[in-house]
Amino acid sequence: MSISQPVNPTKNTFHRHAVSLLSISAFTALFGAVYEYFSFGVWSYYMVYAFAPSLLGGLWLLKLCRSKRSAGYLFLALLECAVIVLTFGMILSGVVAIYGSENRLLITYPILGLLLLSGAVITRLVQRISP
Numbered sequence: 001m002s003i004s005q006p007v008n009p010t011k012n013t014f015h016r017h018a019v020s021l022l023s024i025s026a027f028t029a030l031f032g033a034v035y036e037y038f039s040f041g042v043w044s045y046y047m048v049y050a051f052a053p054s055l056l057g058g059l060w061l062l063k064l065c066r067s068k069r070s071a072g073y074l075f076l077a078l079l080e081c082a083v084i085v086l087t088f089g090m091i092l093s094g095v096v097a098i099y100g101s102e103n104r105l106l107i108t109y110p111i112l113g114l115l116l117l118s119g120a121v122i123t124r125l126v127q128r129i130s131p
Contacts (some may be wrong), residue, residue, distance in 0.1 A: 005077055014061050017076060019082060020059030025051045028087060032094070039098050048095030053086035053113070077124045082116035 029051040036043045057079055089109020096103055 005012035009109035013078070014064055017080065018058045018061035021054045021061060021071050022079070024083075024087070025058060028054060028091070031091075035094075035098075036115060042098050042100075044094040044097035046090045046097060050087055050090040050094060053083045053090065070125070072127055074118050075127065078116050078120035078123060082120060085116060086113035 032047045033049050035047060061076075061079070087107065087122060088111075089106065092109065093106050
């Protein structure tokens with residue numbers, strides 16, 4: 001973040017980031033469909049629903065574009081990091097499940113994603129309370 005950036009991003013910034021998250025959602029859904037097509041009938045719920053975190057994050061940002069009070073860059077960064085971690089974790093869990101294996105370390109992705117998401121929610125609530 002440079003000094004010239006405002007403290008609160010504009011609605012155009014939220015709209016641009018929402019469109020990017022929704023396009024990531026479309027790409028992830030397409031990737032899941034292609035991966036499922038070439039997986040010889042083996043599929044995983046993780047891979048099927050891997051588009052959901054980016055879709056929900058993008059819709060939340062579009063909802064914030066319509067609100068009167070803007071959120072800050074910290075909220076935007078935490079939300080995008082949470083969406084990326086959750087999406088990547090779901091894709092990786094789906095690949096491991098389709099491969100026919102399991103790994104205990106895959107639990108770190110949902111935990112880290114939910115921690116980042118809760119940080120974004122707390123940041124949004126604090127910004128909403130403060131004048």
